[in-house]
Amino acid sequence: MSHLEVKAIRPGRPCALSAPREAPTIGLVELTIGKTPVRIRPAFFVVAALMGSGRTDLGLLAVWIAASFLSVLFHEMGHATVGRAFGYTPSVELNERGGVTSFPGAAASLTGLRDIAVSLAGPFAGFLLAGAIHLATLAYDPERLGLHASAFVNDMLWCNVGWGVVNLLPIVPLDGGQVAESLLRMVRPASAKTMASVLSVSTAAALGAWALWRGWTFGALYAGWFAAPSVQALWRARMERGAAADLAMARDALAQGDATAAAEHAHRRFAQARGSLARTVLLDLLAEDPKTETQLATALFHAGHFEDSAATSEHLFERTANPDEAYNVACAFSRLGRVEEAVAWLGRAESAGYQDLAHLEADEDLAPLRAHAGYAELVARLGAPRAGTTSRDGH
Numbered sequence: 121m122s123h124l125e126v127k128a129i130r131p132g133r134p135c136a137l138s139a140p141r142e143a144p145t146i147g148l149v150e151l152t153i154g155k156t157p158v159r160i161r162p163a164f165f166v167v168a169a170l171m172g173s174g175r176t177d178l179g180l181l182a183v184w185i186a187a188s189f190l191s192v193l194f195h196e197m198g199h200a201t202v203g204r205a206f207g208y209t210p211s212v213e214l215n216e217r218g219g220v221t222s223f224p225g226a227a228a229s230l231t232g233l234r235d236i237a238v239s240l241a242g243p244f245a246g247f248l249l250a251g252a253i254h255l256a257t258l259a260y261d262p263e264r265l266g267l268h269a270s271a272f273v274n275d276m277l278w279c280n281v282g283w284g285v286v287n288l289l290p291i292v293p294l295d296g297g298q299v300a301e302s303l304l305r306m307v308r309p310a311s312a313k314t315m316a317s318v319l320s321v322s323t324a325a326a327l328g329a330w331a332l333w334r335g336w337t338f339g340a341l342y343a344g345w346f347a348a349p350s351v352q353a354l355w356r357a358r359m360e361r362g363a364a365a366d367l368a369m370a371r372d373a374l375a376q377g378d379a380t381a382a383a384e385h386a387h388r389r390f391a392q393a394r395g396s397l398a399r400t401v402l403l404d405l406l407a408e409d410p411k412t413e414t415q416l417a418t419a420l421f422h423a424g425h426f427e428d429s430a431a432t433s434e435h436l437f438e439r440t441a442n443p444d445e446a447y448n449v450a451c452a453f454s455r456l457g458r459v460e461e462a463v464a465w466l467g468r469a470e471s472a473g474y475q476d477l478a479h480l481e482a483d484e485d486l487a488p489l490r491a492h493a494g495y496a497e498l499v500a501r502l503g504a505p506r507a508g509t510t511s512r513d514g515h
């Protein structure tokens with residue numbers, strides 16, 4: 121048997137597929153308000169400018185951008201302040217989707233009434249601010265300060281009241297959606313997420329229908345944009361249920377020593393996970409049980425499902441940096457006749473520390489690669505005395 125049995129899973133590198141992609145840091149402003157770190161991305165201002173693009177007066181546009189910036193920041197600081205009062209460590213980001221306050225490390229423990237209080241703190245901070253501004257205008261008419269001052273007051277009132285109300289809609293991930301999910305979790309913990317998604321989609325659909333009825337096409341599009349994350353969450357939950365069922369059958373088959381049956385269960389799921397998101401769902405689920413994942417990579421290989429085996433070993437390699445996993449990807453691609461990719465993966469195995477030249481040369485899986493120049497170079501490198509072990513002073 122030439123396919124390598126990988127035994128040890130080395131912990132280490134994070135999974136590239138599931139790790140969140142870092143957004144570019146060009147123009148990123150980082151500051152601290154109170155003790156809360158605040159990251160401001162330039163995309164926030166681009167979207168704010170687009171929303172105010174109906175204003176031809178540049179001064180009025182600047183007033184609008186300033187008002188939306190201050191309002192969103194105040195809203196997020198509301199979440200952050202109440203979260204901090206409960207002992208959590210908030211961090212705020214303003215980006216193209218508006219603002220988001222996260223509580224790194226504490227998100228899972230933020231449950232029940234506290235979670236609801238933190239969610240409501242954003243919109244209600246805005247309502248309080250709007251109330252204070254309104255009282256101030258009763259005492260002093262902003263029109264006396266000119267056009268831009270009164271526009272600023274109007275924009276502040278609109279942002280803090282209007283967006284606060286929109287944010288209270290029961291649509292995940294808006295604040296109202298988070299409140300709805302928290303309430304549902306208190307009643308039906310197991311199905312709360314699904315029910316919150318259904319509620320989100322229904323609310324957004326009702327809003328979209330209402331907008332269309334009013335002839336407000338842009339509003340209908342906006343409703344669809346609101347519904348999209350929940351539609352995706354529902355679809356993902358469905359994929360996960362199907363994948364979990366197939367993987368449970370594969371695990372049972374492995375436990376009974378029937379690797380062939382296990383490979384067929386896994387292959388059936390791979391065949392259904394064609395799209396990249398479905399593929400990610402499946403691989404993430406596999407990654408939750410690295411022992412089964414490793415066994416399935418081998419079982420799939422021996423069953424002739426080389427593409428599935430390559431995908432599984434590649435996903436393992438991304439997390440473990442184990443050179444044997446990269447070697448196994450090379451074997452699978454070689455069996456598929458994809459010589460260039462196979463040689464590239466052998467290079468990755470070498471970089472990760474693969475050294476077993478005898479195994480490599482005897483491996484019949486790699487027969488299709490032997491005529492490739494890259495393969496010959498690799499063999500020469502592995503056969504040569506390793507740099508550092510026989511260091512001679514340069515001539």
Ligand SMILES: [Zn+2]
Binds near residue numbers: 295
């Ligand atoms: Zn909020």
